[in-house]
Amino acid sequence: MSDRLNENSESIMQVRNLKKYFKINRGYLHAVDDVTFDIPRGKTLGVVGESGCGKSTLGRTVLRLNEPTGGEILFHGQDLVKADKREMKQIRPRMQMIFQDPYSSLNGRMTTAQLIAEPLIVNKVCRSRSEIDERVDNMMDTVGLAKRLVMAYPHELDGGRRQRIGVARALILNPEFVVCDEPVSALDVSIQAQILNLLMDLQEQMGLTYMFITHNLSVVKHISDRIMVMYLGRCVEEADADEIFDHPCHPYTKALLAAIPIPDISSQHVRRELLQGEVTSPVNPKPGCRFAARCPYADDACRQGDIPLKEVAPGHKAACLKAAGLSGADVRQPEQA
Amino acid sequence: MNKSVQKTNRKSRRMASVKEFWRRFIKNKTALAGFVILCFILFIVIFADVIVPYSKCIEQAGSERLQGPGPAHWFGTDEYGRDLFARVIHGSRYSLIIGVSTSLMALFFGAILGASAGYFGGMVDNIIMRITDVFMCVPPILLSLAVVAALGTNLRNLIIAMTISCVPGNVRLIRSVVLTVADQDYVEAARSYGTGNGRIIFRYVLPNAMGPIIVNTTMCISDMILSAAGLSFIGMGIQPPAPEWGSLLSNAETYLFSAPYLLVFPGIFIILTSLAFNLVGDGLTDALDPKLKD
Numbered sequence: 001m002s003d004r005l006n007e008n009s010e011s012i013m014q015v016r017n018l019k020k021y022f023k024i025n026r027g028y029l030h031a032v033d034d035v036t037f038d039i040p041r042g043k044t045l046g047v048v049g050e051s052g053c054g055k056s057t058l059g060r061t062v063l064r065l066n067e068p069t070g071g072e073i074l075f076h077g078q079d080l081v082k083a084d085k086r087e088m089k090q091i092r093p094r095m096q097m098i099f100q101d102p103y104s105s106l107n108g109r110m111t112t113a114q115l116i117a118e119p120l121i122v123n124k125v126c127r128s129r130s131e132i133d134e135r136v137d138n139m140m141d142t143v144g145l146a147k148r149l150v151m152a153y154p155h156e157l158d159g160g161r162r163q164r165i166g167v168a169r170a171l172i173l174n175p176e177f178v179v180c181d182e183p184v185s186a187l188d189v190s191i192q193a194q195i196l197n198l199l200m201d202l203q204e205q206m207g208l209t210y211m212f213i214t215h216n217l218s219v220v221k222h223i224s225d226r227i228m229v230m231y232l233g234r235c236v237e238e239a240d241a242d243e244i245f246d247h248p249c250h251p252y253t254k255a256l257l258a259a260i261p262i263p264d265i266s267s268q269h270v271r272r273e274l275l276q277g278e279v280t281s282p283v284n285p286k287p288g289c290r291f292a293a294r295c296p297y298a299d300d301a302c303r304q305g306d307i308p309l310k311e312v313a314p315g316h317k318a319a320c321l322k323a324a325g326l327s328g329a330d331v332r333q334p335e336q337a
Numbered sequence: 338m339n340k341s342v343q344k345t346n347r348k349s350r351r352m353a354s355v356k357e358f359w360r361r362f363i364k365n366k367t368a369l370a371g372f373v374i375l376c377f378i379l380f381i382v383i384f385a386d387v388i389v390p391y392s393k394c395i396e397q398a399g400s401e402r403l404q405g406p407g408p409a410h411w412f413g414t415d416e417y418g419r420d421l422f423a424r425v426i427h428g429s430r431y432s433l434i435i436g437v438s439t440s441l442m443a444l445f446f447g448a449i450l451g452a453s454a455g456y457f458g459g460m461v462d463n464i465i466m467r468i469t470d471v472f473m474c475v476p477p478i479l480l481s482l483a484v485v486a487a488l489g490t491n492l493r494n495l496i497i498a499m500t501i502s503c504v505p506g507n508v509r510l511i512r513s514v515v516l517t518v519a520d521q522d523y524v525e526a527a528r529s530y531g532t533g534n535g536r537i538i539f540r541y542v543l544p545n546a547m548g549p550i551i552v553n554t555t556m557c558i559s560d561m562i563l564s565a566a567g568l569s570f571i572g573m574g575i576q577p578p579a580p581e582w583g584s585l586l587s588n589a590e591t592y593l594f595s596a597p598y599l600l601v602f603p604g605i606f607i608i609l610t611s612l613a614f615n616l617v618g619d620g621l622t623d624a625l626d627p628k629l630k631d
Binding site: 060063065089092093096097099100101104105106107108109118119122123151153155166169170173 | 354521522523525526527528529530531532533536540541544545627628
């Protein structure tokens, strides 16, 4: 029994000080800077942040679709950064990705069956044509695609069905770890819920581990066990899902939560604390807290040296010098509204 | 039982996609017209000897020179009294062989080089494109002239020479189309489930870049027939007395006013051929694009 417990809590993916810089004319764009996290087996890590904060780059780098600039990506303890081509080819099928835009991420020249079968063919998993057909049929069943759509082309299908193809394609190799890069943000609200529920059901059935990237806070709360908030390539706060929503420490997290719209007419006059100014440039960033330029609490200490991610409560880390003083204090709780 | 039914169902569906392609192709009336003309020309190419013996097109008859079209000579005769009808029919062989084989070879090399340049980028791109630039700055006719002069004049060398002059343009075009396709999400997705570069290029990039490539190749065929004429004109192409449409056309220039039919008949055939290829090419592009269904 205790053995099992151990296995359950084992981290499938451990990322240590991961860095990804893009070289551009003016210097280096720090897309992902010194990010560290663990994802236990069967759990979901939600990654949130505004556009351009490096969430997608993080997801791609974790799967080594981008070459990382530094750091370690330990998948079952094996460092993917050091893995060579042959080793990567063996690991690839065990970690997959669901893409944001189901319109552009499916090859328009292939039918549903071909699209879903591609990973099987490429990785030479099946011996015969009929075995491939059978697995494709089963997978279409699993993700809720009707049999009659086998020969349909993506442009004939709606966004939800296309994304189901995307999910089927990612899961047909029976991966353990799936990066979901904003899988619902291109879909209608009604279909978003369908796909989210599908993803959660499949997680339970297949014991999947997710890294769920999104900018939609309601979505991330719905699906995540743990949440990591990113700002300009840095992780600014990481905690369990409820903890983040109930006791946000970092001023940026608070601002994010305060920006969630509330469908309640009585709250329309409540003053919201909105952020001023623009996101600073991720190119050759200045030392100190990246959020300092927009932070209402920032002082000189914040602008000197790096701000480490510190534990403010058990299992709750924040990268803010003022975190202790601010904890959970003056943010309007979305739920209580 | 159920499974086998399903399997045959799948197979018949795959067959159906070929049928479906054909159905969509012939639904396009202009493409069908092009296809009919093409069949007609292919018929001439294959059965040229049956239609009129080769000897007739090199047989000179001084007494019958520059006769207009009539019952004895359907298309008239040229300045040596050779039957123009026979020369046009047999010329189709040379012209089509030259046009089609150079275009296909240029397409083949252009696709490989252009796709690798566009897909891999960086160093590979630089090397391929700089070499292409060198070839591009020599006028194509001069380039083929130089190659033919170096290798000697015969049909094979002519085809090689013209292919070399045609490849750089193809490389440019294909590279530019591939560039727009290569950073689409589905290519990244393919990489994420471990697809190799070769498969990505041939299954993902090229099929999605096909439209402009097919159109370019069909245009290339008529271009090549005409530039073969240019080479024949300066004595580096098909050697007389062998007939070839382009050279028939360029010989006719001297008699432009006294015997215009010498120009008209080979001209009509060249136009028909290039028209047929262009129509069929357009039809192919549309029929192969699943997004344009019906």
